[in-house]
Amino acid sequence: xxxxxxxxxxxxxxxxxxxxxxxxxxxxxxxxxxxxxxxxxxxxxxxxxxxxxxxxxxxxxxxxxxxxxxxxxxxxxxxxxxxxxxxxxxxxxxxxxxxxxxxxxxxxxxxxxxxxxxxxxxxxxxxxxxxxxxxxxxxxxxxxxxxxxxxxxxxxxxxxxxxxxxxxxxxxxxxxxxxxxxxxxxxxxxxxxxxxxxxxxxxxxxxxxxxxxxxxxxxxxxxxxxxxxxxxxxxxxxxxxxxxxxxxxxxxxxxxxxxxxxxxxxxxxxxxxxxxxxxxxxxxxxxxxxxxxxxxxxxxxxxxxxxxxxxxxxxxxxxxxxxxxxxxxxxxxxxxxxxxxxxxxxxxxxxxxxxxxxxxxxxxxxxxxxxxxxxxxxxxxxxxxxxxxxxxxxxxxxxxxxxxxxxxxxxxxxxxxxxxxxxxxxxxxxxxxxxxxxxxxxxxxxxxxxxxxxxxxxxxxxxxxxxxxxxxxxxxxxxxxxxxxxxxxxxxxxxxxxxxxxxxxxxxxxxxxxxxxxxxxxxxxxxxxxxxxxxxxxxxxxxxxxxxxxxxxxxxxxxxxxxxxxxxxxxxxxxxxxxxxxxxxxxxxxxxxxxxxxxxxxxxxxxxxxxxxxxxxxxxxxxxxxxxxxxxxxxxxxxxxxxxxxxxxxxxxxxxxxxxxxxxxxxxxxxxxxxxxxxxxxxxxxxxxxxxxxxxxxxxxxxxxxxxxxxxxxxxxxxxxxxxxxxxxxxxxxxxxxxxxxxxxxxxxxxxxxxxxxxxxxxxxxxxxxxxxxxxxxxxxxxxxxxxxxxxxxxxxxxxxxxxxxxxxxxxxxxxxxxxxxxxxxxxxxxxxxxxxxxxxxxxxxxxxxxxxxxxxxxxxxxxxxxxxxxxxxxxxxxxxxxxxxxxxxxxxxxxxx
DNA sequence: CAGTGAGCGAGCTTCCGCTTGACTT
Numbered sequence: 001x002x003x004x005x006x007x008x009x010x011x012x013x014x015x016x017x018x019x020x021x022x023x024x025x026x027x028x029x030x031x032x033x034x035x036x037x038x039x040x041x042x043x044x045x046x047x048x049x050x051x052x053x054x055x056x057x058x059x060x061x062x063x064x065x066x067x068x069x070x071x072x073x074x075x076x077x078x079x080x081x082x083x084x085x086x087x088x089x090x091x092x093x094x095x096x097x098x099x100x101x102x103x104x105x106x107x108x109x110x111x112x113x114x115x116x117x118x119x120x121x122x123x124x125x126x127x128x129x130x131x132x133x134x135x136x137x138x139x140x141x142x143x144x145x146x147x148x149x150x151x152x153x154x155x156x157x158x159x160x161x162x163x164x165x166x167x168x169x170x171x172x173x174x175x176x177x178x179x180x181x182x183x184x185x186x187x188x189x190x191x192x193x194x195x196x197x198x199x200x201x202x203x204x205x206x207x208x209x210x211x212x213x214x215x216x217x218x219x220x221x222x223x224x225x226x227x228x229x230x231x232x233x234x235x236x237x238x239x240x241x242x243x244x245x246x247x248x249x250x251x252x253x254x255x256x257x258x259x260x261x262x263x264x265x266x267x268x269x270x271x272x273x274x275x276x277x278x279x280x281x282x283x284x285x286x287x288x289x290x291x292x293x294x295x296x297x298x299x300x301x302x303x304x305x306x307x308x309x310x311x312x313x314x315x316x317x318x319x320x321x322x323x324x325x326x327x328x329x330x331x332x333x334x335x336x337x338x339x340x341x342x343x344x345x346x347x348x349x350x351x352x353x354x355x356x357x358x359x360x361x362x363x364x365x366x367x368x369x370x371x372x373x374x375x376x377x378x379x380x381x382x383x384x385x386x387x388x389x390x391x392x393x394x395x396x397x398x399x400x401x402x403x404x405x406x407x408x409x410x411x412x413x414x415x416x417x418x419x420x421x422x423x424x425x426x427x428x429x430x431x432x433x434x435x436x437x438x439x440x441x442x443x444x445x446x447x448x449x450x451x452x453x454x455x456x457x458x459x460x461x462x463x464x465x466x467x468x469x470x471x472x473x474x475x476x477x478x479x480x481x482x483x484x485x486x487x488x489x490x491x492x493x494x495x496x497x498x499x500x501x502x503x504x505x506x507x508x509x510x511x512x513x514x515x516x517x518x519x520x521x522x523x524x525x526x527x528x529x530x531x532x533x534x535x536x537x538x539x540x541x542x543x544x545x546x547x548x549x550x551x552x553x554x555x556x557x558x559x560x561x562x563x564x565x566x567x568x569x570x571x572x573x574x575x576x577x578x579x580x581x582x583x584x585x586x587x588x589x590x591x592x593x594x595x596x597x598x599x600x601x602x603x604x605x606x607x608x609x610x611x612x613x614x615x616x617x618x619x620x621x622x623x624x625x626x627x628x629x630x631x632x633x634x635x636x637x638x639x640x641x642x643x644x645x646x647x648x649x650x651x652x653x654x655x656x657x658x659x660x661x662x663x664x665x666x667x668x669x670x671x672x673x674x675x676x677x678x679x680x681x682x683x684x685x686x687x688x689x690x691x692x693x694x695x696x697x698x699x700x701x702x703x704x705x706x707x708x709x710x711x712x713x714x715x716x717x718x719x720x721x722x723x724x725x726x727x728x729x730x731x732x733x734x735x736x737x738x739x740x741x742x743x744x745x746x747x748x749x750x751x752x753x754x755x756x757x758x759x760x761x762x763x764x765x766x767x768x769x770x771x772x773x774x775x776x777x778x779x780x781x782x783x784x785x786x787x788x789x790x791x792x793x794x795x796x797x798x799x800x801x802x803x804x805x806x807x808x809x810x811x812x813x814x815x816x817x818x819x820x821x822x823x824x825x826x827x828x829x830x831x832x833x834x835x836x837x838x839x840x841x842x843x844x845x846x847x848x849x850x851x852x853x854x855x856x857x858x859x860x861x862x863x864x865x866x867x868x869x870x871x872x873x874x875x876x877x878x879x880x881x882x883x884x885x886x887x888x889x890x891x892x893x894x895x896x897x898x
Numbered sequence: 899c900a901g902t903g904a905g906c907g908a909g910c911t912t913c914c915g916c917t918t919g920a921c922t923t
């Protein structure tokens with residue numbers, strides 16, 4: 001007698017294996033095992049050529065889906081089939097959500113078991129929970145499966161009808177979809193707001209006051225009893241004060257005059273207000289909030305966050321990282337509370353256990369919140385984790401522990417000070433009891449809001465006091481356009497609208513960047529010309545599909561299908577077929593849409609036409625005797641193109657390149673040209689009809705075109721520059737400019753190959769010395785983004801071998817986890833968990849195995865990645881001293897109680 | 899890398915959501 005249990009992830013399989021009797025075999029399906037064919041080569045020959053083959057859905061036969069097993073899943077399916085042969089019972093234990101239910105159903109279709117089957121669901125991975133779940137199995141819920149299938153078909157219909165329309169009307173290879181097109185539209189809409197934004201300017205006064213030698217600051221709030229205008233009083237589209245606002249707008253002259261008039265006058269405290277407030281800790285992490293916070297606090301991309309979290313999960317440090325639930329298990333709450341008591345003391349404990357409920361739309365809650373794993377939490381220091389993994393675990397640990405901490409109690413203090421007819425205000429904040437702030441402060445997307453939760457001390461004041469004014473500054477402000485989306489804020493918006501799922505947030509961003517809809521500019525997502533063209537078309541002809549409400553309405557229907565309230569077939573028919581159906585709509589639109597118009601982007605202030613062509617965006621303009629076209633450089637976006645640039649691009653095309661000077665030796669002209677990859681330098685003219693291209697050289701990224709001198713151009717054209725020879729090897733050392741920027745290279749001869757190092761920002765490829773090059777070459781290679789792509793991550797590090805000091809680690813292999821010491825590998829015996837292996841035990845196992853080779857030297861430490869602290873500077877100008885205020889992001893306090 | 903912005907015209911591009919492959923220790 002044996003039972004085969006199938007779960008979705010191998011890590012989960014490994015864990016629950018330990019909680020089940022020995023005659024239970026646990027295997028993983030690795031997610032879905034079947035899907036619609038994704039591309040032409042997956043379409044079976046028998047349906048190829050039919051009208052509906054490209055969909056993989058037979059729209060003429062009640063939307064019958066054509067399921068195939070993708071190539072990469074064949075191996076998994078075979079393993080599951082083999083495992084099933086030896087079982088006399090099958091338990092399907094995939095996640096309890098729509099996709100999980102569907103995976104179980106597909107497994108049944110593929111495996112065709114002849115033994116009894118059961119559907120089991122569990123929400124906590126503990127021995128009790130799993131044993132209990134095993135006793136309460138059910139059958140597969142066919143209606144939930146239908147809901148999933150409907151979702152799958154609908155997404156396919158949307159994606160595979162709209163995308164071809166874009167190929168015909170705008171450019172080949174483009175894509176549209178229920179999720180990505182809304183995401184792109186969000187970016188485009190924000191960029192339109194930014195383009196329509198008109199800056200407003202206002203001035204105010206800042207006073208530095210003193211009471212009993214304690215200085216504090218106050219801001220001008222009212223004048224003659226009327227509120228002084230600030231940024232929020234402006235209309236973003238005009239740069240003027242919004243209609244209906246009763247405010248005084250101060251110009252620079254007004255502010256300076258007032259400053260003059262108030263100097264030397266008596267300041268009087270008119271009113272003091274104290275208001276107590278309490279603040280509650282943020283809920284524990286979901287995928288979305290983890291990505292947001294890791295982006296804000298650690299500067300990680302959504303992808304990096306997920307990669308790191310996956311590794312922590314596989315090593316048993318955290319619970320599952322793809323979840324939309326903020327639910328904490330009893331076990332987790334108890335563990336967090338015990339952490340609070342031990343590390344911060346009883347007074348910091350929340351009086352009652354705090355449980356959060358999920359608010360986001362369409363949450364399916366198949367898992368717990370993301371938290372430290374286990375029934376007692378390892379502190380970050382105890383884990384022995386390093387770098388990125390440490391920092392992410394630390395973040396998760398703090399956030400989770402903070403949820404069970406007491407509220408923070410604070411007092412807001414507002415002091416009004418009158419001088420003549422001007423009212424000033426000073427705001428203070430007292431933290432009476434920090435509570436959860438001791439462990440965790442949530443980050444913010446707005447750098448100006450980051451000072452929240454910091455104490456602002458005011459001296460003791462009472463009404464009627466006359467504080468002394470030591471300085472009075474007039475400060476100018478400019479209103480700022482709405483900020484671009486970052487990965488974090490886009491994920492936040494998508495999640496709150498119920499668009500996308502935890503497993504897809506990171507890939508949505510990759511998709512829109514890969515398809516050329518957006519570029520990363522620092523932390524900001526900037527939409528491209530293509531994004532403008534595509535969004536324009538979709539909004540005009542398919543407004544419902546790119547509306548943020550489309551997904552929530554679909555989700556509602558899917559829920560109704562799952563509970564039996566709605567029939568899936570009429571829903572799909574109405575969506576796709578008939579007069580109003582998508583199929584007809586696309587056909588009708590296809591004849592209506594003018595392709596030239598669709599690929600043209602109108603931007604305010606730009607007279608030339610901007611179009612999307614086969615090779616990317618280009619400008620087109622009338623020019624006396626015809627039409628001129630010229631490519632727009634790749635990194636230029638609608639946001640930063642201006643009439644001058646358009647003119648330069650076109651002029652260069654018609655009048656030839658700008659001449660920088662003449663080469664002193666050859667007498668050839670040197671030009672600066674603008675290509676699709678940016679500016680470059682060219683020596684001599686291109687020969688008509690000749691295959692030979694003139695010598696060209698790029699301009700380093702951090703150099704502005706205007707700053708390029710003839711001397712610099714000569715230097716760049718002369719690259720690669722030989723610096724000398726290496727004192728040890730005699731190999732040649734050169735400096736040059738490559739596709740990834742400036743570098744130095746050491747030619748170590750035939751045997752050694754070439755050793756490359758990138759230059760640092762402070763180095764100049766034209767002037768770098770041999771000494772500096774040798775210094776760079778002596779340092780270890782930086783590696784890409786700190787990830788060790790080639791070397792495998794250890795599951796656990798046990799310590800060093802007592803004899804040779806070499807590290808002993810546990811890695812994951814195809815036959816389960818194994819212990820590695822130098823070149824000796826030993827499997828962990830069946831039934832023993834990775835966590836349970838001690839160094840002593842490992843030495844035993846290695847000794848038993850080590851009848852063959854002895855280890856050789858192999859040790860290299862990974863390089864450290866540095867994180868820059870972010871800071872923002874206000875745009876303030878002042879008449880007296882430069883009043884630049886710096887606010888730094890608040891980070892979680894790291895203090896420990898003794 | 900450093901152009902181009904027709905046509906010929908077969909076959910192809912494309913969606914969203916689940917999940918990690920790999921090696922012969």
